[in-house]
Amino acid sequence: DAGVIQSPRHEVTEMGQEVTLRCKPISGHDYLFWYRQTMMRGLELLIYFNNNVPIDDSGMPEDRFSAKMPNASFSTLKIQPSEPRDSAVYFCASSLKGSTDTQYFGPGTRLTVL
Amino acid sequence: GEDVEQSLFLSVREGDSSVINCTYTDSSSTYLYWYKQEPGAGLQLLTYIFSNMDMKQDQRLTVLLNKKDKHLSLRIADTQTGDSAIYFCAESIDDKLIFGTGTRLQVFP
Numbered sequence: 001d002a003g004v005i006q007s008p009r010h011e012v013t014e015m016g017q018e019v020t021l022r023c024k025p026i027s028g029h030d031y032l033f034w035y036r037q038t039m040m041r042g043l044e045l046l047i048y049f050n051n052n053v054p055i056d057d058s059g060m061p062e063d064r065f066s067a068k069m070p071n072a073s074f075s076t077l078k079i080q081p082s083e084p085r086d087s088a089v090y091f092c093a094s095s096l097k098g099s100t101d102t103q104y105f106g107p108g109t110r111l112t113v114l
Numbered sequence: 115g116e117d118v119e120q121s122l123f124l125s126v127r128e129g130d131s132s133v134i135n136c137t138y139t140d141s142s143s144t145y146l147y148w149y150k151q152e153p154g155a156g157l158q159l160l161t162y163i164f165s166n167m168d169m170k171q172d173q174r175l176t177v178l179l180n181k182k183d184k185h186l187s188l189r190i191a192d193t194q195t196g197d198s199a200i201y202f203c204a205e206s207i208d209d210k211l212i213f214g215t216g217t218r219l220q221v222f223p
Contacts, residue, residue: 043213098209105156
């Protein structure tokens with residue numbers, strides 16, 4: 001298996017623009033997690049899905065952020081409109097089961113909002 | 115609250131042992147994890163320990179768990195320059211992992 005795939009790897013955009021980050025989890029994994037990593041706040045869980053259903057989105061910073069998982073092999077994290085403070089590395093991870101199972105991380109998307 | 119704490123930096127000489135410490139908050143966590151992050155990459159699982167264990171050894175890695183004090187440590191024996199990375203501990207709460215702030219390990223010759 002290729003592991004968790006994220007695209008794009010780097011994204012530079014201007015404030016106010018819409019940004020869409022994409023993730024393909026490992027085939028057969030039931031759980032998908034979106035994280036954000038910054039120097040100031042460390043690694044934060046934004047939202048996670050179980051069998052394509054959002055379970056906990058309490059980490060989503062505000063209404064500008066939304067996440068979807070239309071099928072078992074694809075998820076998106078959208079920021080609209082983007083702001084400079086959204087600049088961070090966004091990771092997607094998947095696991096076979098919940099937290100009792102290993103989470104496999106993608107390489108991340110480095111987002112820069114100018 | 116859900117706070118997993120780690121010291122931010124650790125610097126060791128190549129060949130010495132490294133000990134990275136972590137304190138967690140939820141005594142009901144079933145598993146506790148150590149992840150490693152190399153520059154420009156995602157996190158990779160290093161090892162984990164089940165909460166009913168005190169110690170787990172895996173080659174150069176030794177994990178110690180003190181449930182009473184909610185303290186977890188990772189010892190890396192014979193530390194190599196390739197071990198330079200950020201190390202995160204994490205506790206499992208429900209289906210989520212709560213990560214610590216990460217400890218940046220620097221290994222110098």
